[in-house]
Each structure stands twice: as C-alpha cells, then as structure tokens.
Amino acid sequence: MxxxxxxxxxxxxxxxxxxxxxxxxxxxxxxxxxxxxxxxxxxxxxxxxxxxxxxxxxxxxxxxxxxxxxxxxxxxxxxxxxxxxxALADPLDRRLAQARPLVEDADRLIAAAPRPAAALDHVSATADTAVRRALWLDSRYDLAGAHLLCLGDHDLTSLLVAQVNPAVTITVVDLDERILEYLDTVATARGLPVRCLVGDLRFGLPGPARDWADLVFTDPPYTPEGVRLFLARGVQGLRDREHGRLLMAYGYSDRHPALGWQVQQAAAGLGLTFEAILPGFSRYLGAQAVGSASDLYVCRPTARSWSGLPGAVETGIYTHGPQSGEAAPVQADEEGVRAVEALAGPPAVRVGPGGTGARVRLATVLTSGLPAQLGTGAVAVDLSADPGTWLLRTLLAVNAVRVAVLVPNRHPDVSNQRGQTGLAALVRAKYRLTYLRNTPDRRSTVVLADRVRPGPSAADRLLAHLLDRAHGKLGNVWRDGLVQVAGLTRNGARDRIRGSADPALTDAALLDAALIDLPRHRLARVLADVAGSVADQESVSSTATLP
Structure with missing residues (x-):
C-alpha cells in the first residue's frame, strides 16, 4: 500500500x-x-x-x-x-439516463459499422460518447434549421445528432467509402437528414460543403498537421463567420504534454479562440496510449481565420501507416513513371504529387480537372500513394484519349476480379479499362483507360455526357444532357429528373453536388437512374473504341 x-x-x-x-x-x-x-x-x-x-x-x-x-x-x-x-456531477447525466434506448441503439450501430481503418487513425468512440456528443450539441446550440458539417465520421456522430434533433441538416465528408455507404444506408432507412460526400481533405473540401455550415464537428488525426488541416477545412466549411463554431475531439497523453501544446499551437495559428475545453469528454474503444479519451474543444473563428488557409497538402497527416507524418513519401521512381508514360503514349501529360516532376499536380486534377490548354491526348498518372479512392476520381476527372494510371497491386480496385469489374462498370460509358498487373514492377499495376465512343442508345450518350463533366453540379449536367440527348426542354428535363426512380435524387442537396463528390455506392445508383431517365435505355453498355 x-x-x-x-x-x-x-x-x-x-x-x-x-x-x-x-x-x-x-x-x-x-x-x-x-x-x-x-x-x-x-x-x-x-x-x-x-x-x-x-x-x-x-x-x-x-x-x-x-x-x-x-x-x-x-x-x-x-x-x-x-x-x-x-466529484463534479455530469450536467448530461439526466438526459443521458433518459436516452438509454438511444445508447443501446448506438451500441448496435457501432457494432455493425465497418471496422476502423488504422491507416486513417480510426478508433471507435463508445456508444455513450456518441450519444453524449449529440445531447451536448442539442443542449448547447439551436440546432433546428442549422447546418452541421462532420469532417470524418467513423464515430457515427451524424446519425446520433440527427436522431436527437431531426430538424438539423447534416453533411458528412469522409475519405472512407465504407463508412459513407454505411451512414447513407442507415440514414436513408431511417429518414434522417444526413448527406454523404467523399473527400480527401488534403486536396480540399467538396464544393457543396464550402461556406455551408453553422457548426463543424471533427475528430481529426492526432498530429499537429492533421489537426491544422481538418480545422482549416472546417473554417472553409462555415457559412456563419460571426456565430459559427468548430467542435474538435482531441486527446493527448498527460505523460507528453508537449504534444498537446504543438496541436494547440497549430489550432491557434488558424486564428481560432478556444471558447471551452471540456476534459475527458469522449471515450474510445482503443487509443489506450492517450487514456482512451479525448477533450472536446469549442473553437470560435476570428477574422484572421480566413486568411492564409492552406491549399492542397501533400505531407503525412496520420499517426500510423504510409500516410503518416513519419513515413517516407510514397511515389514511383523516375524509371517507373517513364514506363507509365510510354504505355500512355507520347507525348503524355504527367500527373502526380507535387515535387515529383509532374506537369500537373494531382490535387489540381481532382479538384478541377485537367487544364484545358493541355488538350485531351495521353495522360500518365502516378497514384502510388492512393489510399483507395483516387483511382476512380482520377478517371472521372480526366477526359483524354488514353490514361495510364499507376497504382499499388494491393489497391482494392485492381487486387481482385470483383474490384476490377466494379470499377470498369462505373466508367464504361467513358473508358474501356485494361489491367496490367505487376507492371512496371511486381509491386504495381498500370490501369489503361482507353476512350470509347458512346453507343447508339440515348442512355449511352447521356452517361457519356455526365461522365465527361464530373466537376459540374449533377442536377445541371443531367438537365443539360437530357436537353441535348433527348430533346427535352429545360423544364421538361427538370420534371424528368424529379421523376427519378431513386427518391434521394429529388433532394436538391444531392443534385447540387458534383459527380466526383458522390460516394461510390451513390454514384452507381445515380448512373443507373440517369440511364433510366431516357426512353431508349436498352443498350447502356454498348460502346466502341475511338479510332
């Protein structure tokens, strides 16, 4: 003793x-x-x-x-x-006791959710924490009519907030396609006001999420670089610059307070004031090095917060894996890239990370497409560091006669027949794909995408119209395509879209998003509905290679 x-x-x-x-x-x-x-x-x-x-x-x-x-x-x-x-009483104890059925529901939702991705610093919060966050937000802010932006949501905060107060509108931006599909599926089944967008925050915030939110919630990677990036994107997401707030879950070990200081300095460097820090607010099913806990930071932006916000970031932001701050940059060597360029066909435009000799940065292509002055000939893309979402987005973003893309052999879209077939199906009205495994080395695959001519049906032509304009607003591109392909008036095209088989597509928020911002599962449904919006849809997959 x-x-x-x-x-x-x-x-x-x-x-x-x-x-x-x-x-x-x-x-x-x-x-x-x-x-x-x-x-x-x-x-x-x-x-x-x-x-x-x-x-x-x-x-x-x-x-x-x-x-x-x-x-x-x-x-x-x-x-x-x-x-x-x-001991101090928890001010949420009474509401939490009344919400035990919701906690039990949260426990079931967490158990059924996709497994945490260690490379993305995922650690699941407890069911109590997920509900406490929702109750605290509802107790602290007027959520009715408000917009809540969740930057990353493996903890399912969006679903719980929407159940506590269905009058709030929520957008989730996440890199993990699995969690986006899970959130979207649950939200749709329960009629919850949650919209999901895919986005790698290192490249920027999806257009529909910019200048949109009244509140931003994030549980970012626990590195100074990760916290700064997620908070900066949160600032970009706020529409209410005077009264908006950013809520961040962040924890550090009391054995290493200097790490906490570094992160707080990164946040303060964005011109954010710490309105409150609630110690130990969140608990996790893991993260034992930091006590399986994090504090809740309530941050208020100042006028300085909007000056000097970062553009694309290509440094590591995670604590584990190939995208961590301590990992060596993942990129192909010069010989490998030249081999990809040869497969694309000279003179190929090289696309890749900054500082690698690429003519166009990958961030530029994913956020706005290939610059028009570079033409539509051959393009070679280095995606050696692709976490799993870049390949599809690159094929959507680039309009070219041939695109050669280098990815790791383990990439989910190329590592098995199911992945290859699924990717090919999504872009078949634009490209025919060929997979060259173990090329140019035994660690890599080159995906050759050859431009195809739209088939004879109106559905083929409409899908090609849509896939060629992946950065445009879905509703506008679809409408204009119906006018061009089916000969409808603009009003007639709008009516045709409103009659879509998928009720979610009547949601203005979804139609306001770009095709490239939609999660993969939603993209597949959109393409099916687009094809179904024209009468002669009998030959959706009919294509022919361009001369």
Missing part, C-alpha cells in the same frame, strides 16, 4: 485520477481496458499503478481488483469517500 501511496504522491495535485482508479479497484474486478477508459489514464500509467499495488491485487478472469479483505483499508488510506463526495 505504501508503494502505491508513493507512486500517487508523485502526481501531486494531479493525483485524483489515480485515486479514482484505486476506488474502482475496491468495488469489483475491472478489465484493464475499462480501467483506462474510466480514468482516462494512459495505459502505461495504469500498469505502473497496478504494479505498485503488488500482491494486494487479484488478477481474476473478469479483470483485476484489490483483495476484498483489504478494500476498506485502501478506501481509508486514499480518501475514496471524500473523492466521491467532491
């Missing part, structure tokens, strides 16, 4: 969490992950405290606890009764 007392004394005035751990251990057996989550102490600190308890600690199948015959002595020695009597 004295060894534990000496250990806790080291923490000085910050010893309450350690005493809280002792109090928990006098109640029942706790698994280590629950102890970390309940106390928000880093795993290393928890292990040091358990080691200091020594032989007085029982390690049972259900977890660890202090021997029952010693619990009273430990409670007296470490003032557990006083600790509990002076």
């Amino acid at each position: 004295e060894a534990l007392a000496r250990q806790i004394a080291v923490y000085g005035v910050a010893g309450r969490p350690a005493r809280h751990l002792v109090g928990l251990l006098t109640e029942r057996a706790y698994p280590r992950d629950e102890l970390i989550r309940a106390t928000a102490l880093p795993r290393r600190t928890v292990e040091e405290l358990l080691a200091a308890i020594g032989p007085d600690l029982l390690d049972e199948p259900g977890g660890v606890r202090i021997r029952p015959e010693l619990t009273s002595a430990y409670q007296d020695r470490f003032g557990i009764a006083d600790l509990r009597a002076t």
Whole structure:
C-alpha cells in the first residue's frame, strides 16, 4: 500500500485520477481496458499503478481488483469517500439516463459499422460518447434549421445528432467509402437528414460543403498537421463567420504534454479562440496510449481565420501507416513513371504529387480537372500513394484519349476480379479499362483507360455526357444532357429528373453536388437512374473504341 501511496504522491495535485482508479479497484474486478477508459489514464500509467499495488491485487478472469479483505483499508488510506463526495456531477447525466434506448441503439450501430481503418487513425468512440456528443450539441446550440458539417465520421456522430434533433441538416465528408455507404444506408432507412460526400481533405473540401455550415464537428488525426488541416477545412466549411463554431475531439497523453501544446499551437495559428475545453469528454474503444479519451474543444473563428488557409497538402497527416507524418513519401521512381508514360503514349501529360516532376499536380486534377490548354491526348498518372479512392476520381476527372494510371497491386480496385469489374462498370460509358498487373514492377499495376465512343442508345450518350463533366453540379449536367440527348426542354428535363426512380435524387442537396463528390455506392445508383431517365435505355453498355 505504501508503494502505491508513493507512486500517487508523485502526481501531486494531479493525483485524483489515480485515486479514482484505486476506488474502482475496491468495488469489483475491472478489465484493464475499462480501467483506462474510466480514468482516462494512459495505459502505461495504469500498469505502473497496478504494479505498485503488488500482491494486494487479484488478477481474476473478469479483470483485476484489490483483495476484498483489504478494500476498506485502501478506501481509508486514499480518501475514496471524500473523492466521491467532491466529484463534479455530469450536467448530461439526466438526459443521458433518459436516452438509454438511444445508447443501446448506438451500441448496435457501432457494432455493425465497418471496422476502423488504422491507416486513417480510426478508433471507435463508445456508444455513450456518441450519444453524449449529440445531447451536448442539442443542449448547447439551436440546432433546428442549422447546418452541421462532420469532417470524418467513423464515430457515427451524424446519425446520433440527427436522431436527437431531426430538424438539423447534416453533411458528412469522409475519405472512407465504407463508412459513407454505411451512414447513407442507415440514414436513408431511417429518414434522417444526413448527406454523404467523399473527400480527401488534403486536396480540399467538396464544393457543396464550402461556406455551408453553422457548426463543424471533427475528430481529426492526432498530429499537429492533421489537426491544422481538418480545422482549416472546417473554417472553409462555415457559412456563419460571426456565430459559427468548430467542435474538435482531441486527446493527448498527460505523460507528453508537449504534444498537446504543438496541436494547440497549430489550432491557434488558424486564428481560432478556444471558447471551452471540456476534459475527458469522449471515450474510445482503443487509443489506450492517450487514456482512451479525448477533450472536446469549442473553437470560435476570428477574422484572421480566413486568411492564409492552406491549399492542397501533400505531407503525412496520420499517426500510423504510409500516410503518416513519419513515413517516407510514397511515389514511383523516375524509371517507373517513364514506363507509365510510354504505355500512355507520347507525348503524355504527367500527373502526380507535387515535387515529383509532374506537369500537373494531382490535387489540381481532382479538384478541377485537367487544364484545358493541355488538350485531351495521353495522360500518365502516378497514384502510388492512393489510399483507395483516387483511382476512380482520377478517371472521372480526366477526359483524354488514353490514361495510364499507376497504382499499388494491393489497391482494392485492381487486387481482385470483383474490384476490377466494379470499377470498369462505373466508367464504361467513358473508358474501356485494361489491367496490367505487376507492371512496371511486381509491386504495381498500370490501369489503361482507353476512350470509347458512346453507343447508339440515348442512355449511352447521356452517361457519356455526365461522365465527361464530373466537376459540374449533377442536377445541371443531367438537365443539360437530357436537353441535348433527348430533346427535352429545360423544364421538361427538370420534371424528368424529379421523376427519378431513386427518391434521394429529388433532394436538391444531392443534385447540387458534383459527380466526383458522390460516394461510390451513390454514384452507381445515380448512373443507373440517369440511364433510366431516357426512353431508349436498352443498350447502356454498348460502346466502341475511338479510332
């Protein structure tokens, strides 16, 4: 017991969490992950405290606890009764108790959601946390009629907020196509006001999300670069520059406060004021190095926040994997890129990351397309660092006779027959795809996209019209295509779109988005509905190679 007392004394005035751990251990057996989550102490600190308890600690199948015959002595020695009597009440306790059915529903939703992607720094929040966030937002702000932008939403915050207050309108921007499909599927089934857009924030914010939101919520990568980027995109997403707020979940280990300082400096550099920091607000099913917890930052922008916002960012922003800040840049060597250029056919326009000899930066192509002055001949693209979403977006963004794209062999669109067939089906009215595996080396695949001439049907021509204008607003491009292909008036074309088989396509918010901003699952449905909006749709897949 004295060894534990000496250990806790080291923490000085910050010893309450350690005493809280002792109090928990006098109640029942706790698994280590629950102890970390309940106390928000880093795993290393928890292990040091358990080691200091020594032989007085029982390690049972259900977890660890202090021997029952010693619990009273430990409670007296470490003032557990006083600790509990002076603990602050959670202002959300009453609402959270009333929302237990919602917490149970959140638990089921989290269990059914796609598995966290470690390379994107995903760690699932607990069901309690997801509901607490929704309740806190509803208690703090007038959500009715407001716009909430979620930058990344593996924690399903959007679904819970929409259920707590269905009068709010929510847009989610995420890089993970799996989570976007899951959110969209649940929201559609439940009639929740949640719109999903795909976007790699390193390249920018999708057009429909810019200058749109009253509130922004994000749980960003826990690096200074990641926090700065996500908050900067949040600033770009605000429409209310005077009263808008950015809410950020961010946590750091109390063993490494300098890391927290670096992140706070990055946020402050954006001209954001910290209106409040709610410690330990969120809890996670993981992230034990930071105590499975994060603080909630309430940030208010100033006039300075809109000056000097970053454009495209090509540095690593994550803490793990090939896109992390410590990882070496992923790009093809010069010999490999020249091989891709040869496959595209000279003189090919080279597209790739900045600083690699590329004539056009990938960020430029994905956000606005290939510059018109470069023509529509041959294009060679280095996507060695593609996290999985760039290949499809590149084929949508580039209009050329032939495009040769270098991707890793493990890329989901090329690594198996299902991926290859699915990608080819989405762009078949624009390109015929050929997959050259283990080219130019055993780690890579080159995807050759050869331009095709639209088939004889109106559906073929309409799909080609749409795929050639992937950066235009879907509603406008579709309408103009119907006018051109089917000979409808503009009003007639609008009526035809409103009669779409997919009710979601009557949503002005979706029609306001560009094709390139739509998640893959939604893109497939849109293309099917576009083809169905003209009478002669019997030969959607009929195509012929251009001479």
